[in-house]
Amino acid sequence: MSKRVGVEVSIALGDAVKMVNPDVIAAYPITPQTHIVEHLAELVAQGELDAEYVPVESEHSAMSACLGSAAAGARTFTATAGQGLELMHEVLYVASGMRLPIVMAVVNRALSAPLSVWGDHSDAMAVRDTGWIQIFTENGQEVVDQTICAFKIAEHHDVLFPVMVHLDGFHLSHVIEPIEMPDEKKVCEYLPANTNPFTLHPSKPIAMGDFAPPVVFTEAKWAQEKAMLGVKKVINEIWDEFAVKFGRTYKPVECYKCEGVKNVLVTMGSYSETAMTAVDNLREKGEDIGLIRIRLWRPFPFEELRAVLKGVENVIVLDRSISPGASGTVASEIKSAMYTEKEKPTVKSYIGGLGGRDITVEGFEDLIKDGISDRNEYNGIEFQMVGVRE
Amino acid sequence: MAKAEHELTWKDIEIGAVVTEPGNAAIYKTGDWRSQKPDYDFKRCIKCGVCYIFCPEACIHQNKAGFFEADFYYCKGCGICAYECPTRVITMREETEK
Numbered sequence: 001m002s003k004r005v006g007v008e009v010s011i012a013l014g015d016a017v018k019m020v021n022p023d024v025i026a027a028y029p030i031t032p033q034t035h036i037v038e039h040l041a042e043l044v045a046q047g048e049l050d051a052e053y054v055p056v057e058s059e060h061s062a063m064s065a066c067l068g069s070a071a072a073g074a075r076t077f078t079a080t081a082g083q084g085l086e087l088m089h090e091v092l093y094v095a096s097g098m099r100l101p102i103v104m105a106v107v108n109r110a111l112s113a114p115l116s117v118w119g120d121h122s123d124a125m126a127v128r129d130t131g132w133i134q135i136f137t138e139n140g141q142e143v144v145d146q147t148i149c150a151f152k153i154a155e156h157h158d159v160l161f162p163v164m165v166h167l168d169g170f171h172l173s174h175v176i177e178p179i180e181m182p183d184e185k186k187v188c189e190y191l192p193a194n195t196n197p198f199t200l201h202p203s204k205p206i207a208m209g210d211f212a213p214p215v216v217f218t219e220a221k222w223a224q225e226k227a228m229l230g231v232k233k234v235i236n237e238i239w240d241e242f243a244v245k246f247g248r249t250y251k252p253v254e255c256y257k258c259e260g261v262k263n264v265l266v267t268m269g270s271y272s273e274t275a276m277t278a279v280d281n282l283r284e285k286g287e288d289i290g291l292i293r294i295r296l297w298r299p300f301p302f303e304e305l306r307a308v309l310k311g312v313e314n315v316i317v318l319d320r321s322i323s324p325g326a327s328g329t330v331a332s333e334i335k336s337a338m339y340t341e342k343e344k345p346t347v348k349s350y351i352g353g354l355g356g357r358d359i360t361v362e363g364f365e366d367l368i369k370d371g372i373s374d375r376n377e378y379n380g381i382e383f384q385m386v387g388v389r390e
Numbered sequence: 391m392a393k394a395e396h397e398l399t400w401k402d403i404e405i406g407a408v409v410t411e412p413g414n415a416a417i418y419k420t421g422d423w424r425s426q427k428p429d430y431d432f433k434r435c436i437k438c439g440v441c442y443i444f445c446p447e448a449c450i451h452q453n454k455a456g457f458f459e460a461d462f463y464y465c466k467g468c469g470i471c472a473y474e475c476p477t478r479v480i481t482m483r484e485e486t487e488k
Contacts, residue, residue, distance in 0.1 A: 099406035160405055198408045207409040213418070215395045216403070223403040 004178040009140040009167065012179045013079075013105055014039035016147040018049045019187045023074035026054035026065035030084040031117045032169035033107040037079055059084040063091035063102075070100035070162075071208055073199030075151065078102065081169055082109030085123045089130070095162045096131030097224060098209055101154035101196060102162040104132075105147065108269065108320075109169040110355040118356020119169030121269065122321035124297070125329045131224065133163040133231060134297040138272045140177035141248070143167050148187055149242055149250070155194045158234050160227070166297075168270040170356060182246055190245055231299050252301035255308050257283060258290025263314045263372045265364070266292045268330060271318065271353055278364030289368055294330065302337050309338060315345045316371030318386070320353040327351075327382040352386025363387060420447060424467035426482040432457045434477045441471035441480065 007015075014036050017025070025044070027037040043049040052069075056062045062078050070076045080088060085106055095102050108124055110116040124134065133153060137143045143165065150163040167173055198206055212220050232252060239250040256276055258264050267275045272293045279291045292308055294301070309315065315338075319328025326332065331349030338344050348371050353359050359367070367386055393402060395417060404410055435457050442450045442458050449464035450471065460471070472480035 097407065198405055198410075205412065207412075208406065210407065210409050212407060213395065216398055219398055219400040220403050220407045222400040223407070226400065227405075 002180050002183055004180045006176050007140070007179050008035065008174065008176050009143050009179070010035035010107075010173045011039050012140055012144050012177075012181065013147055013167070014043065015181060016144040017077050018043055019182070019184050020075065020077075020148060020151045020191055021049075021188075022051050022077045024052045024054065024066070024069035024076045025078065026056050026062045026069065026076070027078045027080070028056050028059050028062045028084060030059070030081050032109060032119070032173045033079045033081040033084070033105070035173065036105055036107070040077075059087040060091060063088040063095065066102045066104075067091065067095055067098065067100060070095070070102045070196075071098070071200050073194065073196050073201070075155070075194045076100075076102045077104070079105040079107065081107040082111055082117070082123045085127060086111060089127065092127055092130035092132060092162075094209065097220075099160040099198075099224070099227070100162060101151075101160055101194065103147070103150045103154055104162065104164050105143075106164045106166050107169045107173045108166055116355040117169070119171050120320040120354045120356070121166075122354075124164070124166050125321045125323070127164070128298065128329065131161065131228070132298065133159075133161050133235070134166060135163065136166045136268045136295055136297055137172070138270050138293065140172065140175070140179045142250075143172065144179055144181065145242065145246065145248055145250070148182065148191065149238055151194075152191050152238050153231075153235055155192075155196065156234050156238065157195075157197065158227075159231050160196065161231060166269065172270045186245060190242070228299055232296070232301065235296065250295060251304070252294075252296035253304040253308055254293045254295055256291040256293065258292055258308060258312075260311070261290040262288050262312060263316065263368075264290045264292050264309070264312050265368055265371070266294065266315060266317045266330065266334065268294045268297065269320065271320065271359055271364075274359060274361055275318070275364050277361045278368060281361065282365055282368055287368070287372070289372065300333060300337070305334065305337050306341060309334075309341075309345060311343075312345050314372060315347045316368060317347060317349050318353070318359075318367065319349065319351045319383075322351050322354070322383075331383065349383035350386050351383050357387065359386065419463045420449075420466050421461075421463045424462075424465060424485050426467040426469060427462070427485045428460055428465065428467070428469075428471055428480045429483045430457070430459060431479055431481070435479045436477055438476065440474050440476060444470050444474045446470060 044053040110120040111122045154163045243249040317331040328349040449461045469482045
């Protein structure tokens with residue numbers, strides 16, 4: 001086993017990218033993603049990483065450059081956050097529609113206005129339907145591991161979709177954590193060379209990104225969706241292989257003390273660690289509560305979620321973004337997943353942690369207590385705002 | 391020869407909807423779009439080929455008599471040939487229902 005060293009998560013992410021030996025990095029710096037791309041630019045400038053670093057003029061160009069690079073068969077990485085991800089928006093659909101295995105770290109940040117550089121999940125939710133695989137991480141170790149896994153997932157011939165690795169802005173990106181960097185040789189063994197079956201090459205000419213008239217567009221989208229439906233199986237295999245090789249296990253939906261409980265809290269991302277402590281504290285006091293963490297957001301793990309929610313009566317969901325005029329996005333996804341079940345739990349939507357607002361252990365305890373108390377009748381309210389001053 | 395577009399199922403779509411067979415644009419009959427059609431008065435034609443050069447659809451060819459005319463399977467009726475023709479051979483007329 002390698003040694004754990006204290007390192008800033010952004011720097012560790014950059015080092016993980018170096019390990020997979022990318023050919024092209026095209027990125028535009030934006031808070032709180034900056035340290036990642038600065039570190040990679042340094043590694044390239046110092047000759048420690050033999051890659052093409054393309055300093056583009058915007059995120060739209062960053063993703064466009066990634067399209068070209070991935071289309072040429074190059075292993076391609078980029079990173080962004082918040083507004084940057086939004087500026088990429090239209091190109092994200094092109095990347096997934098063209099089935100280009102780009103890996104992108106998204107350092108989650110709230111969207112303006114009002115201007116906020118701090119973290120929440122509104123950027124991730126805004127790109128929910130772009131056809132990318134979306135994986136959420138909750139600590140530095142997971143960021144490193146999932147960055148490596150992301151390349152293997154994206155480039156797998158039964159996948160060939162771009163992958164976003166989500167990490168919370170500042171709460172994760174800027175903290176120093178003890179991280180075990182995997183052995184570079186083992187990473188090389190784990191991650192085979194990128195062999196995309198369709199690349200731009202003079203010896204085998206193809207046309208990419210062509211237009212599809214109404215007579216074939218539906219078929220093209222169905223082909224894309226059929227492929228997406230097969231992705232989860234491959235991700236599970238890749239994560240299982242990672243567990244064997246590196247000793248850390250990842251699942252699309254992860255349980256913490258949720259066996260046999262009637263109440264569960266559902267979280268995504270770094271706040272899950274705080275939520276765990278709150279769950280520990282409340283269980284010591286005899287409360288019936290467990291925690292479910294959603295790691296794989298797209299494709300959505302319907303079966304896995306239904307399996308862990310079997311026998312659960314009350315689901316308390318914390319969303320770190322708001323769908324204005326509706327409710328929490330994760331909460332509505334869980335409601336739709338459970339609608340087909342005979343025994344449906346109640347699903348309570350809470351929205352909090354917006355724009356970098358902390359939710360402390362006590363905050364989570366209060367949220368859980370509210371979620372499991374009888375007084376929590378919704379009375380036509382679709383969600384509740386956590387910690388808002390009235 | 392690949393299947394016609396309307397016969398393609400989702401299984402026939404390559405990964406990323408890439409096109410592996412060259413020249414398939416010929417299958418796509420852009421002539422369906424046309425609302426105006428070029429009408430030729432070849433008495434004035436000097437066979438200069440300016441229309442051939444300017445046609446964005448590249449659907450103009452020289453016939454046996456040496457005159458330039460559009461292939462109506464592909465001519466979109468944009469009217470650029472009529473505009474560019476130095477001797478005003480071409481008049482754009484409204485397309486009639488077939």
